[in-house]
């Protein structure tokens with residue numbers, strides 16, 4: 093008779109940097125989900141993976157075991173899934189999804205909540221009453237009608253990821269490439285999409301601080317995709333400055349709706365959306381070049397179809413806001429402060445992480461998964477990297493329902509400089525691999 097695999101045996105192996113077999117990786121995931129082992133034993137394994145890493149095969153098996161830990165959805169043809177590794181002011185899903193749906197490229201998307209300094213699409217949507225905690229049947233109904241749906245990770249889908257992610261978050265073991273790959277790819281594969289677009293953010297306000305680690309991550313995701321017959325397309329994008337002008341929850345919805353109405357003040361946000369969308373249109377043979385895509389995207393936005401699509405979908409998914417409410421959407425924060433420029437020169441963000449952190453301190457982020465959020469808290473950047481500012485001009489607006497303390501303002505002021513040296517505008521899309 094075969095010996096039963098025990099957690100102590102597995103821990104011993106991984107702590108000693110030995111490779112786990114497929115059967116051993118599957119057993120670990122199984123024991124974790126069936127509550128046969130304690131959280132501290134799971135954390136010890138996650139720690140051992142954090143320090144010793146995993147081979148490609150181990151990472152692949154971990155991904156598949158996590159995918160199979162819950163329900164998996166049948167592939168819906170031509171549906172795409174898009175995932176960002178997380179950043180500050182990242183509202184790409186809110187803008188790209190209705191645009192894709194209007195180009196007849198359906199999106200079935202599972203999103204997350206914000207934790208720490210990075211925001212989460214689910215929190216942003218909840219600020220306008222969209223309910224993402226819905227059954228898979230309801231999600232399918234909304235998807236069939238709107239060609240788009242955004243759901244929260246439910247306990248039925250990749251429960252192993254829910255368990256591991258919470259423990260990684262509590263034990264500072266998030267930043268491990270095999271753990272990030274398995275977390276993201278297991279969720280993508282469980283949803284059944286054959287076309288996965290990964291927006292891999294690089295910079296101080298992102299999980300990946302440099303291109304090397306982002307490239308390592310992308311290679312493994314693409315290789316897993318190949319094994320699973322799924323196309324994985326990775327864009328590397330710059331997170332050295334927040335994406336767009338708004339950082340927060342409702343404030344990002346307002347910026348997204350403005351974008352969909354054709355009013356986009358942010359060059360970096362526009363560039364990213366246009367490049368990602370153009371690549372997808374070309375992949376789906378709806379355009380032959382970037383310039384053709386640009387004409388099509390401009391025309392589509394002008395038609396207001398994506399804007400109306402967002403509202404119809406939001407209403408189908410529980411938002412009670414009327415068309416008029418959407419067009420007059422405003423922050424209702426009790427407190428507002430404006431930071432003006434102390435001198436003339438060029439504006440440059442030094443740290444998007446500090447801006448994300450400031451929004452968190454203003455009440456816009458959650459300390460743990462059960463804490464509540466101030467949806468009106470946020471920061472509006474009136475300038476982007478490289479813009480010329482004059483002494484005394486408003487450069488940042490700060491909103492919150494709680495007190496905007498001198499400490500928070502000081503931190504925001506330290507997140508940028510006004511310099512006499514010309515600031516080079518950085519590229520937003522740093523590369524693409526597939």
Ligand code: URA
Pocket residue numbers: 177178204257266271272273275276299
């Ligand atoms: N996003 C995820 O879904 N998982 C990770 O591990 C990191 C970012």
